[in-house]
Amino acid sequence: MVDPVLRIHGLCKSFGNLIATDDLHLDIAQGEIHAIIGPNGAGKTTLIAQLSGALRPDKGQVSFAGRDITHLSAPDRSALGLARSFQITSIFPDFTALDNVALAVQAHAGHSFRFWRPAHEDPALRQPAQQILERIGLGARADEPAANLSHGEQRQLEIAMALATGPSLLLLDEPMAGMGRDESVQMVALLQSLKGRLTIVLIEHDMDAVFALADRITVLVYGRAIATGRPEEIRANKAVRAAYLGTEAADA
Amino acid sequence: MNNRQIWLTLITLALFAVVPPLAAIFDQPFYVDMLARVLILALAAVSLDFILGYGGMVSFGHAAYMGIGAYTVGIFSFYGIDNGFIQFPLAMAASALVGLIFGAMSLRTSGVYFIMITLAFAQMLYFLGISLEEFGGDDGMTAARSEFAGLVDLNDSSQFYYLVLACLALVLFILHRLVRSRFGMVIRASRTNEKRMQAMGFHTYRYKLAGFTIAASICGLSGALFANLNEFVSPDIMHWTRSGEIMIMVIMGGMGTLIGPVLGAAGFLLLEEYLPQWMEIFMTNAGEHWAIIMGPILIAIVLFGRGGIHALFARKWFPRRSGARNGGGKGHG
Numbered sequence: 109m110v111d112p113v114l115r116i117h118g119l120c121k122s123f124g125n126l127i128a129t130d131d132l133h134l135d136i137a138q139g140e141i142h143a144i145i146g147p148n149g150a151g152k153t154t155l156i157a158q159l160s161g162a163l164r165p166d167k168g169q170v171s172f173a174g175r176d177i178t179h180l181s182a183p184d185r186s187a188l189g190l191a192r193s194f195q196i197t198s199i200f201p202d203f204t205a206l207d208n209v210a211l212a213v214q215a216h217a218g219h220s221f222r223f224w225r226p227a228h229e230d231p232a233l234r235q236p237a238q239q240i241l242e243r244i245g246l247g248a249r250a251d252e253p254a255a256n257l258s259h260g261e262q263r264q265l266e267i268a269m270a271l272a273t274g275p276s277l278l279l280l281d282e283p284m285a286g287m288g289r290d291e292s293v294q295m296v297a298l299l300q301s302l303k304g305r306l307t308i309v310l311i312e313h314d315m316d317a318v319f320a321l322a323d324r325i326t327v328l329v330y331g332r333a334i335a336t337g338r339p340e341e342i343r344a345n346k347a348v349r350a351a352y353l354g355t356e357a358a359d360a
Numbered sequence: 361m362n363n364r365q366i367w368l369t370l371i372t373l374a375l376f377a378v379v380p381p382l383a384a385i386f387d388q389p390f391y392v393d394m395l396a397r398v399l400i401l402a403l404a405a406v407s408l409d410f411i412l413g414y415g416g417m418v419s420f421g422h423a424a425y426m427g428i429g430a431y432t433v434g435i436f437s438f439y440g441i442d443n444g445f446i447q448f449p450l451a452m453a454a455s456a457l458v459g460l461i462f463g464a465m466s467l468r469t470s471g472v473y474f475i476m477i478t479l480a481f482a483q484m485l486y487f488l489g490i491s492l493e494e495f496g497g498d499d500g501m502t503a504a505r506s507e508f509a510g511l512v513d514l515n516d517s518s519q520f521y522y523l524v525l526a527c528l529a530l531v532l533f534i535l536h537r538l539v540r541s542r543f544g545m546v547i548r549a550s551r552t553n554e555k556r557m558q559a560m561g562f563h564t565y566r567y568k569l570a571g572f573t574i575a576a577s578i579c580g581l582s583g584a585l586f587a588n589l590n591e592f593v594s595p596d597i598m599h600w601t602r603s604g605e606i607m608i609m610v611i612m613g614g615m616g617t618l619i620g621p622v623l624g625a626a627g628f629l630l631l632e633e634y635l636p637q638w639m640e641i642f643m644t645n646a647g648e649h650w651a652i653i654m655g656p657i658l659i660a661i662v663l664f665g666r667g668g669i670h671a672l673f674a675r676k677w678f679p680r681r682s683g684a685r686n687g688g689g690k691g692h693g
Contacts, residue, residue: 161559
């Protein structure tokens with residue numbers, strides 16, 4: 109394997125007696141979709157929070173593109189090309205879909221100490237934002253307040269905002285959460301289209317999606333990685349089957 | 361945001377603009393000073409609304425910056441410097457500086473802690489004012505009206521009134537631009553979801569601090585005008601109850617609407633003025649207990665009139681368009 113783009117080394121995080129991340133070691137390769145699965149409470153979202161800079165680990169190291177980022181803030185990590193989406197839809201409901209994405213574009217278009225020109229009329233923000241909305245299939249909904257979008261559309265917008273920051277690594281926290289069948293299929297197609305161009309760490313409960321997308325899968329149980337491997341290896345892994353995968357998913 | 365707001369703003373300002381001639385016609389000069397007071401506190405309320413309604417920063421110590429502005433004018437006057445061209449810019453600069461320092465520390469916290477620390481800083485200044493024996497301690501000191509040679513004569517209550525109105529109109533215009541700029545988008549979005557903003561790459565702290573400083577500076581202007589209106593400065597201007605009143609004006613008028621706090625200031629101060637008189641009509645000596653009626657009115661507005669007076673007008677005149685884009689919404693520090 110070439111040098112990993114993201115290296116997690118001995119990461120630990122606990123909240124009181126609850127161990128959320130337990131001496132985690134993980135390498136994410138350039139361009140892969142690496143799924144992280146595990147039962148509820150396995151510490152998946154806590155891991156994403158530590159990778160994105162929202163949460164400080166107790167111990168251990170995270171390096172990105174060869175650089176130690178353990179002590180960098182979330183905005184500084186974003187500047188290096190790391191983006192995350194949220195499990196709980198974190199869009200700005202009062203803003204239109206286009207405003208939401210334009211804001212993400214703005215985050216990486218220099219400083220925002222610009223006090224006079226209306227951001228709404230700034231083609232440097234609007235045009236790239238519109239392009240991303242088109243690409244993600246929300247082009248026609250650009251001027252709709254985000255609160256009025258369907259749940260599936262809001263989840264797409266969530267991804268669009270992460271993409272608009274021009275990341276090289278995308279941390280996706282359950283992008284399919286609460287989606288219907290059709291919406292999930294659409295989302296899988298979208299993520300498929302990103303494959304190769306971006307490195308993606310994907311947390312997801314939808315096993316069909318995980319097995320369709322992932323190059324490799326890591327299984328997290330009580331904050332500990334019990335197995336990492338290609339989808340077929342994970343499917344065959346006894347410990348994984350016992351700990352997590354129901355027979356239904358294993359047979360799928 | 362939309363035409364509805366702009367029209368409401370223009371109509372409100374136009375109504376305020378005709379007060380001095382009307383007061384002259386009906387020979388009631390008292391109203392000019394009373395409404396100048398409304399406009400000055402409206403200025404403070406608008407500045408608070410910028411960080412509270414748009415930025416979600418629940419500053420419970422906003423009167424501190426009025427105090428800094430007022431004391432700047434007072435202290436210059438004390439040393440015989442009445443030149444407004446010196447006093448006013450320095451009043452705003454001093455308020456901005458204090459806002460920058462207090463903000464830098466307060467904005468490290470959030471929620472209830474933010475409310476408490478801003479309150480604590482303001483009370484600190486209040487007691488500092490009391491301890492300044494040189495400047496009258498808790499008795500305060502008189503301050504001559506500022507001189508703007510060749511521009512306006514503040515001893516003329518009409519001219520003073522129009523200066524205040526012009527300041528308010530200018531601030532409303534500047535903030536109208538500001539909340540729509542890139543900077544404004546960051547401030548507004550940080551209220552809704554600061555974590556998301558940071559994940560997208562915004563150093564939200566810097567922007568919030570800049571917003572906090574701008575608001576403090578505008579509030580300092582309001583304080584400088586207030587010192588002129590009263591020709592008097594005392595620590596009372598910084599008392600925490602005034603911070604509370606300014607916040608009530610914002611909530612009464614409608615958070616996050618700019619013109620809302622102006623209506624809120626008018627509503628609050630006019631009720632404070634006339635409620636006691638109205639109550640006297642029904643019962644002798646009832647007037648001193650005006651807060652018994654004022655309290656429930658405020659509670660009713662908060663409970664039933666979400667969006668405040670502004671929303672009331674908006675619903676009445678433009679029923680179909682009132683809504684989603686700019687409601688006050690939930691604030692968090």
